[in-house]
Amino acid sequence: MKQQVMKALANPSRIFYVPYTLAVMNFVIQFLIFVAIFITGIIIGGNDFGLLPLLFLGSVFLVHFVLAIFAKQEPQLGQIIAAKMQLLRLGVPKRLAA
Secondary structure, eight states: OHHHHHHHSOOEETTTTTTHHHHHHHHHHHHHHHHHHHHHHHHHGGOOOOHHHHHHHHHHHHHHHHHHHHHHHTTHHHHHHHHHHHHHHTTHHHHOOO
């Protein structure tokens, strides 16, 4: 039983070599940026606004690739970022959260 728990903690779940939480955060942030720029373009430029969704798809892949490189160096990257976000959400001073 102990071995299974240790293995689960040592090998976090991944989506294409990136920890699950980081991959989901990447997709959500990129999608919100795409929607914000799309809506802004429709409001400003009307129907003539030429937004290329392929550029955003490329940026999702590029950021995912960069996250995969960093996750290879630091396997617990997702848990570290989640813990930092939790400390900041609780109001712990920044000097303690670093």
